[in-house]
Amino acid sequence: MPDSLRQEIASAAHTIVIKVGTRSITHSDGTLNTERIQQLAEDITRCCNAGKRVVLVSSGAVGAGMSLLGLKSRPTDLAKLQAVAAVGQAHLIQTYDKTFSQLGRRAAQVLLTLDDVKDRIRYLNVRNTLLSILELGAVPIINENDTVSVDELMTTFGDNDRLAAMVTNLIRAPLLVIVSDVEGLYDGDPSLSSSQLIPTVTAIDERILSFVRDKKTGLSKGGMASKLEAARIVTTAGENVIIGNCKRTSILTEVMSGELVGTLFAGQGKAISPFKRWLGFTAVTRGKLQLDAGARKAIVEQGRSLLAAGISDVQGKFGKGDVVALCDAEGQIIARGLTNYSADDVERIKGLKSAKFAQVLGHSPYDEVIHRDNLVLVSK
Template identity: 45%
Template sequence: MTFQVNRQDGLFYRQTYFDKARRVVLKVGSAVLTDECGLRSDVIANISRQIAFLQSSGREVILVSSGAVAAGRQVLGVEKSPLEPLRIKQALAATGQGLLMQAYEHAFAEHGKKVAQILLTHDDLSHRGRYLNVRNTLSTLFDLGVIPIINENDTVSGEELRFSDNDTLGALITNMIGADMFMILTDVDCLYTANPMADESARPIYTVAEIDQAVEKMAGHSASSLGTGGMLAKLRAAKMVSECGGCSFIGPGRNPDILQELFSGELIGTFFLPAKDRINRRKHWIAYVLKPEGYLVLDRGACKALQENGTSLLPSGIISVQGEFDVGAPVRCLDQEGLNIASGLSNYSSVEIELIKGLKSNQISGVLGHKDSDEVIHRDNLVLKTNAIYE
């Protein structure tokens, strides 16, 4: 199967997955929710109406919403600057988040729906206990009939605590709760074969079977004037969901009936099918949620063994160690060209690996005075990067 599905098959796949979707995560970006005057109350009212429709049809819905910084910027009269300090953005988020939630509360109340605010940092999901607590909270809100509204906690998020964008946050939440579908509403109609603003031959792509390098090249590197994530970020998020067995959608957020039309089978936007080869939630957590604390550079033989045979990583295949980390830390495995080929949890610290790199497993105890494992990373804690979209 090619990366692009033909129109007839695409319609069939869409209707099948939309009909089966019982749990949905919807991400709406700043470019949809705001303009130069601030929050668009008409857009928020319309999105709330459509989400209320989905919930009333028996589906569970989570809304991941941007817009706090843009709302704060408007009410405080702070002009956007390319060199804007982090403290200014945090102050804008602190001011705007309340306005954003107030707008949603009023809009959902018109349909008899209650909402709850959840603000997250990357650290909340990388800590296993807190990760499970967030998942339990979301499940309880579903049981109570409440619609969770999630945003990044920009007020406290420094660079080390940040998600790269809310597309990534939405994908992580989708996989965390096992949602059937991740929907990204944005200011573009769909994915095109090229930039339609620069190439008259550009054509829309309605259904994608596999997000590979060819699809990545179509995304370009453009970003909205009001948002932080361009099409490449959205494709990366869709791939994360696909690898865990979910499907995704990218389409026009200001279409007044976008959700009703989609769930009725209309051919709008771009739909992404689940991957054939899927990873479980724990491996998704290792590969996508945890930020690497170090890097291991592998020789050609080790790379081949990991990619073709699905083996564990042994010390003999390690050429060098980058960074300082302890036992159990998340690390990335690189080939000699610097390409990320895998992520995993290390059985040894960086200091220990530095001493045993290039050695056979039966030599570990002689060098370290102990041997906790034959493997530096066991295959159960190792996730390969297949057709990855790299940063």
């Protein structure tokens, strides 16, 4: 039965990002499931034909490579894993394009690394490319560039859930649909009959996070932890996320009809600007500023700029114009912003009022260490 809130979200969602994981489009042995890709393409095409724009973030390059190379198990060696992904990526996009072309659409391959979105200019270039692909009526198929993304080189997104969240913010899509191997977020182990599906989440708080934490260690576990982080990134920017089951062959159609599918994570407040999305959730931070209670309150509750008087500690080496994280007394990151002063200068003026800047630094170009226009909250 349709839900009024979901119908409202679906109606306003002119652009949708849908993320499918490897298990959503592969068989149990890891090889590519072309029947599932056909169902997914049909589902996306129905949505496009209804006037929506759809971006697909898809894993599966390794599975496709395994299919072509006749491998029965996933390689564990990094170089071989990347080689299999290189073989598979061409087959994966070819399969998507062949399937979409039979339905009157074309697929466009877009491979990304973290470097492509952490830099502001490259971030905008990727955004413009994706929007142009959509204007041409094609379906962008995005994947992390597995052949060059190596953890040791710090060029990996970590997982495609995070990549999908970044893409959602990149193009200001009002809705991200994450296709999972479970129905949504449960209040316990999904395998237990006593666990209940949570249909709607209005805030990703400690209670919600506790559902994906090990009770003994307190650490996040399982794929749902990364999906919650993706939901946090998107909902903090004011957009919506739905996590649903890959066994639903027409999940996108159901979502766009407002059906009670999976778990809805509702957007928090008004949607924020593209610049603040990049600043808050994509740009790489160069340091940290620890705030006292007064500064935290001024930023979080009163929407004010960061003054030096409220800074208690400075960490990292950064220059004027770099992105820095703002932390509370417990070390939790609450905001990010572009600093007007270098780390050395902030160290010298921390705790001081702006009237004393000239005396200490010999100059006083800015009253604020970070102006409110260049600051975005990432947690409350």
